[in-house]
Amino acid sequence: MGTMRKHVSTSWKCRPTSESDRTKAGCGGEGATIQLAYSRNRPIDMGAAVGNTDAHPSDNPEPQEQKNRNFRVTLIILLGKYLWIAGILASVVMSEAVTAAMGLLFKGEVTYDYLATGMVAALFVSAIMVTAIMKMEELERRRQEEVAKNRALRASERRYRTLIEVASDAILVTDSETGTLVDCNRQAETLLGMSRNEIIGRHLCNLQQTGNDADGAETDLLGHMLRGKTGTIELSLVRADGTTVPVEVSSSTFEMDGRRYVHGAFRDITQRREAEDRIKHLAHHDPLTNLPNRVFLHGRLEQAIELARREQNQVAVMFIDLDNFKRINDTLGHRIGDALLEQVAARLTENVPGSQVVGRLGGDEFIVVITGNRVSTTSAAMAERILESLCRPYTVEDYQLHSGASIGIAIYPADGNSAETLMKHADAAMYHAKSRGRNTFEFFSQAINRGVRERLDIENGLRDALKHGGFKLHYQPQIDLTTGSICSVEALLRWRHPLLGVIAPDRFIPIAEETKLILPLGLWVIDRACHQLRAWRNDGIAGVRMAVNVSVKQLQDESFFEALGSIVERHGLSGSDIELEITESAIMENLSRVQALLKSLQDYGITLSIDDFGTGYSSLGRLKLLPIQSLKIDRSFVHDIETDHGNAKICDGIIALGHSLGLKIIAEGVETDAQKNLLQNSGCDAIQGFLIAKPLPADDVAKLITQVNGMT
Numbered sequence: 084m085g086t087m088r089k090h091v092s093t094s095w096k097c098r099p100t101s102e103s104d105r106t107k108a109g110c111g112g113e114g115a116t117i118q119l120a121y122s123r124n125r126p127i128d129m130g131a132a133v134g135n136t137d138a139h140p141s142d143n144p145e146p147q148e149q150k151n152r153n154f155r156v157t158l159i160i161l162l163g164k165y166l167w168i169a170g171i172l173a174s175v176v177m178s179e180a181v182t183a184a185m186g187l188l189f190k191g192e193v194t195y196d197y198l199a200t201g202m203v204a205a206l207f208v209s210a211i212m213v214t215a216i217m218k219m220e221e222l223e224r225r226r227q228e229e230v231a232k233n234r235a236l237r238a239s240e241r242r243y244r245t246l247i248e249v250a251s252d253a254i255l256v257t258d259s260e261t262g263t264l265v266d267c268n269r270q271a272e273t274l275l276g277m278s279r280n281e282i283i284g285r286h287l288c289n290l291q292q293t294g295n296d297a298d299g300a301e302t303d304l305l306g307h308m309l310r311g312k313t314g315t316i317e318l319s320l321v322r323a324d325g326t327t328v329p330v331e332v333s334s335s336t337f338e339m340d341g342r343r344y345v346h347g348a349f350r351d352i353t354q355r356r357e358a359e360d361r362i363k364h365l366a367h368h369d370p371l372t373n374l375p376n377r378v379f380l381h382g383r384l385e386q387a388i389e390l391a392r393r394e395q396n397q398v399a400v401m402f403i404d405l406d407n408f409k410r411i412n413d414t415l416g417h418r419i420g421d422a423l424l425e426q427v428a429a430r431l432t433e434n435v436p437g438s439q440v441v442g443r444l445g446g447d448e449f450i451v452v453i454t455g456n457r458v459s460t461t462s463a464a465m466a467e468r469i470l471e472s473l474c475r476p477y478t479v480e481d482y483q484l485h486s487g488a489s490i491g492i493a494i495y496p497a498d499g500n501s502a503e504t505l506m507k508h509a510d511a512a513m514y515h516a517k518s519r520g521r522n523t524f525e526f527f528s529q530a531i532n533r534g535v536r537e538r539l540d541i542e543n544g545l546r547d548a549l550k551h552g553g554f555k556l557h558y559q560p561q562i563d564l565t566t567g568s569i570c571s572v573e574a575l576l577r578w579r580h581p582l583l584g585v586i587a588p589d590r591f592i593p594i595a596e597e598t599k600l601i602l603p604l605g606l607w608v609i610d611r612a613c614h615q616l617r618a619w620r621n622d623g624i625a626g627v628r629m630a631v632n633v634s635v636k637q638l639q640d641e642s643f644f645e646a647l648g649s650i651v652e653r654h655g656l657s658g659s660d661i662e663l664e665i666t667e668s669a670i671m672e673n674l675s676r677v678q679a680l681l682k683s684l685q686d687y688g689i690t691l692s693i694d695d696f697g698t699g700y701s702s703l704g705r706l707k708l709l710p711i712q713s714l715k716i717d718r719s720f721v722h723d724i725e726t727d728h729g730n731a732k733i734c735d736g737i738i739a740l741g742h743s744l745g746l747k748i749i750a751e752g753v754e755t756d757a758q759k760n761l762l763q764n765s766g767c768d769a770i771q772g773f774l775i776a777k778p779l780p781a782d783d784v785a786k787l788i789t790q791v792n793g794m795t
């Protein structure tokens with residue numbers, strides 16, 4: 084075994100030498116060409132050479148060539164030892180021979196020449212002997228060096244084997260030239276479910292799962308390991324039973340006996356992947372319905388748009404909003420609301436093919452993304468199916484619930500080319516569908532778009548006007564039909580948008596409510612109205628109360644009552660100077676929530692009036708629960724009271740009903756004397772309308788009060 088040198092890079096070429104080589108490599112297919120040299124597929128022997136019986140690699144017999152060489156060395160060494168003895172014997176014989184020869188020479192029995200020849204021969208033999216001995220010494224020194232070297236190498240091999248066997252990762256060593264596996268540890272056997280013999284000799288290509296990894300990027304194990312790439316990669320390996328296991332691979336190269344190898348450490352990341360997948364799922368799914376959430380939908384929509392852009396196709400976004408959900412949630416509680424949402428999600432999933440995406444944005448809003456050809460037709464048909472399915476009754480615990488839906492559809496590219504725009508436009512179309520009477524669907528149109536833009540302009544304008552002061556109040560008087568004097572004035576908000584001009588409260592109040600701008604705006608109205616009443620009082624105008632319209636959003640705001648009290652006190656007024664008007668529908672839809680607050684208002688002396696009465700669905704029983712002092716008959720019943728017998732009857736009924744509950748009745752929208760007379764004859768307590776005055780600026784209404792009430 085030669086010495087090992089670590090490398091940071093290696094070059095490797097996958098080139099087939101023959102068709103059979105390609106087949107054996109298991110890397111067929113264009114571009115995946117592998118050269119196999121089976122003569123080199125022998126395992127690296129890291130343990131057997133040292134006679135380490137514990138070592139993992141299987142026995143690897145000592146080559147015959149090595150045995151022969153060892154035998155020759157042993158023979159020469161033995162010979163060398165005998166040559167020493169022969170040398171000593173030869174020296175003794177030589178000295179004896181020299182002594183004997185000298186004796187013979189002195190005795191004259193041999194000639195000098197004869198003696199000299201003998202001596203030279205003896206010296207020659209001695210020289211050969213000395214040379215042979217020196218050679219033996221040299222051989223012995225080399226042998227000992229080799230033994231030491233082998234011992235060091237075996238120790239190094241033992242260390243290597245121990246290291247790879249104690250490693251917690253699976254180790255695979257690959258011949259960088261052939262891509263063939265030449266060594267592995269036990270962890271690799273466990274990871275792959277194969278024995279060492281099955282692993283060694285196999286091509287690295289055979290281990291990798293073909294196709295893409297979990298993230299969709301094709302990860303080239305060979306490229307990473309064999310082209311000397313540093314860092315780690317993640318990919319999936321195929322086990323013996325055909326299952327796959329996700330691994331993280333880090334590799335480095337080293338050289339041994341002039342050949343280059345790649346050492347790859349494979350870490351099983353199944354648990355990490357599972358945890359990551361769980362986190363990913365949670366981050367992309369709604370926990371209640373397990374449907375894709377806003378983040379996921381947004382990403383998927385962007386992908387769908389990108390694909391449609393390339394393929395010149397369309398994408399439809401369907402925005403679904405449940406009708407009636409809020410009321411169910413508010414009245415029956417979140418548990419029932421959640422159960423209803425789960426059933427809605429199940430029905431949506433049933434009606435949306437698996438190839439399309441259905442998700443929940445939050446609350447009672449769901450999204451469907453539809454791709455493919457002719458999405459307008461597909462989405463219209465699908466919307467009809469969904470509406471039909473969602474309006475069927477739901478059974479939740481003991482309740483049978485009814486909740487339809489309104490659907491808006493926007494299509495790429497006609498209605499927008501980004502996920503945000505399409506969602507926004509589908510939302511706008513959904514609002515339009517809702518305003519058309521619910522349980523219906525609507526495609527986005529430019530008319531809707533204009534409405535959306537205008538709405539945005541109004542919202543921004545409201546913010547601006549709140550900051551820089553763009554609102555004012557007008558006041559409309561109410562006449563007490565018993566006394567004929569002005570008993571109250573209603574404060575009505577007026578706003579001129581810098582670009583859009585005067586905007587009616589009917590238009591901007593709902594936007595202020597949706598955006599919660601009604602909270603600061605409502606407090607501004609109360610403050611200005613109280614300020615005005617105080618100013619009139621200071622000017623001697625007494626006996627007039629101030630009526631202020633209040634949105635249900637304001638009543639739901641916990642700080643409202645405190646803020647109202649402090650404004651009233653700041654202007655030196657008392658609760659009984661103020662009357663709050665709230666619409667019938669708003670109060671009935673939020674009865675349970677606002678009941679306590681209304682009670683505190685009453686305790687404070689503030690009176691409460693139900694506005695637009697008759698348009699909602701108040702039951703007598705529910706009305707009795709409320710601390711209200713007056714009902715305002717909606718002007719839709721008043722305006723044709725002279726001609727419409729039915730409306731006249733309704734007005735009579737409201738007056739009788741209100742009086743039976745001890746309430747004062749005010750009729751609004753009174754424009755003619757005939758209307759006034761009819762109402763008066765029916766027992767109505769007060770009237771408000773253009774007959775008396777339109778809403779007027781403060782100074783004008785002050786003059787009117789003075790005139791009507793006869794004050795100076």
Ligand SMILES: Nc1nc2c(ncn2[C@@H]2O[C@H](COP(=O)(O)O[C@H]3[C@@H](O)[C@H](n4cnc5c(=O)[nH]c(N)nc54)O[C@@H]3COP(=O)(O)O)[C@@H](O)[C@H]2O)c(=O)[nH]1
Pocket residue numbers: 559573574575576587588589592608632633634664694695715718751752753754771772773774778
């Ligand atoms: N939450 C708040 N709502 C407010 C506030 N200011 C106004 N509003 C609400 O906006 C709605 C429209 O109000 P407005 O355009 O001011 O219309 C009022 C009157 O001008 C109109 N009216 C009064 N008499 C007649 C009439 O004889 N004929 C006729 N065609 N219209 C008439 O009625 C509106 C007042 O109605 P009401 O409030 O129901 O008494 C309106 O709903 C306001 O409530 C505000 O500050 N906050």
